[in-house]
Amino acid sequence: MSDIACPLPITDYPNVLLAHGGGGRLMHEMLTRRVLPALGITDSGQTDAALQELGGARLAFTTDGYVVKPLFFPGGDIGRLAVSGTVNDLAMMGAVPHVLSLSLILEEGLPFETLDRVLASIRATADAAGVRIVTGDTKVVDRGKADGLFINTAGIGTVPAGLTLGPAQVREGDAILVSGDLGRHGIAVLAEREGIGFETVIESDVACLHRLVAKLLEAGIELHCLRDLTRGGLASAAVEIAQAGRLGITLEEAAIPVAAPVEAACELLGLDPLHVANEGRMVIFCPQAQAEAALDCLRADPLGAGAALVGRVHRDSPGRVALQTRIGSLRALDMLSGEQLPRIC
Amino acid sequence: MKYVEEFRDGQAVRAYAERIRRLVTRPWQIMEICGGQTHTIVKYGIDELLPPTVRLVHGPGCPVCVTPVGAIDRALAIAARPEVTFCSFGDMLRVPGSRKNLLMIKAEGGDVRMVYSPLDALAIAEANPQREVVFFAIGFETTAPTAAMAAWQARRKGIRNFSLLVSQVRVPPAIEALMEAPDNAIQGFLAAGHVCAIMGTEEYLPLAARYRMPLVVTGFEPLDLMQGIHRCLTQLEAGRHEVEIQYARAVRPQGNPAARRMLGEVFRIIDREWRGLGVIPASGLGLSEAYADFDAEQRFPVGELPAADDHGCMSGLILRGVAKPRDCPAFGTRCTPEHPLGATMVSSEGACAAYQRYRRLTEEALA
Numbered sequence: 001m002s003d004i005a006c007p008l009p010i011t012d013y014p015n016v017l018l019a020h021g022g023g024g025r026l027m028h029e030m031l032t033r034r035v036l037p038a039l040g041i042t043d044s045g046q047t048d049a050a051l052q053e054l055g056g057a058r059l060a061f062t063t064d065g066y067v068v069k070p071l072f073f074p075g076g077d078i079g080r081l082a083v084s085g086t087v088n089d090l091a092m093m094g095a096v097p098h099v100l101s102l103s104l105i106l107e108e109g110l111p112f113e114t115l116d117r118v119l120a121s122i123r124a125t126a127d128a129a130g131v132r133i134v135t136g137d138t139k140v141v142d143r144g145k146a147d148g149l150f151i152n153t154a155g156i157g158t159v160p161a162g163l164t165l166g167p168a169q170v171r172e173g174d175a176i177l178v179s180g181d182l183g184r185h186g187i188a189v190l191a192e193r194e195g196i197g198f199e200t201v202i203e204s205d206v207a208c209l210h211r212l213v214a215k216l217l218e219a220g221i222e223l224h225c226l227r228d229l230t231r232g233g234l235a236s237a238a239v240e241i242a243q244a245g246r247l248g249i250t251l252e253e254a255a256i257p258v259a260a261p262v263e264a265a266c267e268l269l270g271l272d273p274l275h276v277a278n279e280g281r282m283v284i285f286c287p288q289a290q291a292e293a294a295l296d297c298l299r300a301d302p303l304g305a306g307a308a309l310v311g312r313v314h315r316d317s318p319g320r321v322a323l324q325t326r327i328g329s330l331r332a333l334d335m336l337s338g339e340q341l342p343r344i345c
Numbered sequence: 346m347k348y349v350e351e352f353r354d355g356q357a358v359r360a361y362a363e364r365i366r367r368l369v370t371r372p373w374q375i376m377e378i379c380g381g382q383t384h385t386i387v388k389y390g391i392d393e394l395l396p397p398t399v400r401l402v403h404g405p406g407c408p409v410c411v412t413p414v415g416a417i418d419r420a421l422a423i424a425a426r427p428e429v430t431f432c433s434f435g436d437m438l439r440v441p442g443s444r445k446n447l448l449m450i451k452a453e454g455g456d457v458r459m460v461y462s463p464l465d466a467l468a469i470a471e472a473n474p475q476r477e478v479v480f481f482a483i484g485f486e487t488t489a490p491t492a493a494m495a496a497w498q499a500r501r502k503g504i505r506n507f508s509l510l511v512s513q514v515r516v517p518p519a520i521e522a523l524m525e526a527p528d529n530a531i532q533g534f535l536a537a538g539h540v541c542a543i544m545g546t547e548e549y550l551p552l553a554a555r556y557r558m559p560l561v562v563t564g565f566e567p568l569d570l571m572q573g574i575h576r577c578l579t580q581l582e583a584g585r586h587e588v589e590i591q592y593a594r595a596v597r598p599q600g601n602p603a604a605r606r607m608l609g610e611v612f613r614i615i616d617r618e619w620r621g622l623g624v625i626p627a628s629g630l631g632l633s634e635a636y637a638d639f640d641a642e643q644r645f646p647v648g649e650l651p652a653a654d655d656h657g658c659m660s661g662l663i664l665r666g667v668a669k670p671r672d673c674p675a676f677g678t679r680c681t682p683e684h685p686l687g688a689t690m691v692s693s694e695g696a697c698a699a700y701q702r703y704r705r706l707t708e709e710a711l712a
Contacts, residue, residue: 015452327355329390331703
């Protein structure tokens with residue numbers, strides 16, 4: 001047998017890769033090593049929106065870009081996604097969302113019929129959520145420079161007095177809840193984009209979560225931290241919170257709800273549902289003593305019908321997330337590395 | 346999920362662990378040949394449930410890991426050509442060649458696409474007659490039949506703008522090479538269920554006899570692995586060396602005759618280089634003479650590419666089961682999934698990636 005031969009390491013990418021936007025470790029590295037230092041930002045912010053006190057009001061402010069392909073997928077579309085995603089970023093601060101901006105980047109050749117459908121969806125979602133679109137911008141780029149339509153939104157909401165949510169509020173002994181089954185959005189979009197036909201059509205979970213958060217607060221649940229489980233899924237969110245809060249997290253694999261068709265699709269593609277994106281699911285950290293009450297409150301709402309208690313916070317191995325597997329062993333759960341790439345066999 | 350849930354039953358898995366503990370009287374070393382099995386073992390912590398005298402070593406069964414750097418360099422050179430649409434399985438996109446990977450070629454403007462099947466690549470060729478569509482055909486006997494089918498269909502339909510860059514490999518010659526290595530200490534094998542679903546077990550009979558070694562065709566779920574390990578140890582303790590099928594729900598001794606016929610028509614057996622293992626005689630599949638027109642290497646000659654430097658990555662030793670990922674000084678420090686030094690860290694089925702992904706917690710706790 002020959003000597004070992006291995007490739008040169010690729011330690012520094014000269015260009016941006018798609019994986020730099022995947023919500024995982026590469027994106028995290030790009031932000032912390034390149035983007036934030038270049039902007040002179042030292043507080044990297046471990047929350048979904050910025051909390052600003054202006055004129056006596058506590059405001060939550062957020063912005064987000066939407067570049068989903070295809071524009072329409074089972075259970076949703078880019079318009080609904082844009083409104084929900086921004087509303088959810090505000091909701092995760094406990095904020096009541098009020099106003100949004102809407103910036104459209106349109107590709108030359110986009111059928112007006114498509115634009116009209118997306119705009120109708122934006123309006124319907126905003127109306128249902130009780131938010132107003134108060135400012136915007138429109139640009140058109142050359143054919144081939146955008147996947148039909150990109151959307152950027154910003155949102156402002158008000159945070160109730162005395163309420164502060166975030167990884168720093170997470171305490172030892174906290175219960176960890178998810179508001180529903182995981183992985184629907186990522187698999188729905190992947191199946192539509194790649195033309196993979198599954199026996200059951202998997203619908204995205206895209207939805208606005210602010211009313212569910214309001215119900216939890218009304219029920220007197222002492223919320224410590226909320227995070228909507230977008231790119232990177234539950235695993236990346238848990239790792240981020242564990243690291244930011246300097247506490248250990250253990251999740252119970254058997255307790256984490258994943259719908260059977262999503263689980264089957266993940267098996268087939270070699271993806272981990274804990275890393276797959278969601279657009280209408282959140283993870284909730286609250287005191288253990290209130291876990292049952294929080295579950296009752298969540299399950300009373302259609303958006304939280306599949307809520308489950310999935311783990312706990314402890315002092316052991318701070319900054320780490322462990323998964324208690326179905327067969328009883330313990331393994332580490334990590335942030336997604338780059339993008340999830342379906343395996344070969 | 347039918348046929349999955351029952352094979353993840355924690356109680357049944359632990360019951361087998363107990364049976365194994367009662368059975369074993371001396372140390373044994375078993376190799377699981379398939380990367381999918383390595384992944385399950387590490388993901389579920391199966392080896393932690395075994396007695397310390399049973400050592401599982403990880404074999405060269407990750408198709409991405411064993412693809413030599415030269416083949417990847419050829420893929421990168423072809424993918425960078427302006428007239429080419431280069432199609433690959435997802436997990437191959439991140440594997441480094443000498444200087445780049447396919448994702449970087451894509452970021453530089455190359456038309457690189459991820460597909461789930463060679464037949465998807467053929468459909469792209471059919472829909473884009475002005476493009477040259479190349480499929481990177483890597484993997485074991487599991488992936489070879491669909492690559493063969495794509496070439497067969499392309500010929501039947503007269504699709505001229507489709508070709509295969511072939512780096513397919515065969516398992517049995519690799520087992521032979523591992524057993525012949527002077528530092529070999531493997532006493533039994535778990536053979537890959539998917540491969541045997543295609544090829545059957547006939548090629549494994551002479552190997553079991555020659556090396557007096559049990560060979561159990563095993564599936565990929567935790568209970569499959571436990572049952573496969575139990576059967577292998579039962580044979581070892583009894584001094585038997587037979588080919589057994591644990592994965593009976595998918596594998597028949599004769600394999601899949603239709604798939605084997607397709608392989609026989611489109612491919613021929615050739616010598617092939619494996620990353621970390623060198624050239625293994627008769628271990629590869631190349632296009633047969635009748636299908637030479639579909640050979641991307643002939644269609645896009647890239648000449649001699651400079652050889653990659655050796656940076657001391659241990660993946661060769663890991664692929665042969667001689668070393669484990671934690672034996673490598675670069676593991677988890679200089680070498681991570683984001684910045685892999687070698688293929689066993691790049692591929693999701695690679696042993697190093699599986700350890701890095703699932704083991705850090707326990708290893709830190711132990712440290």
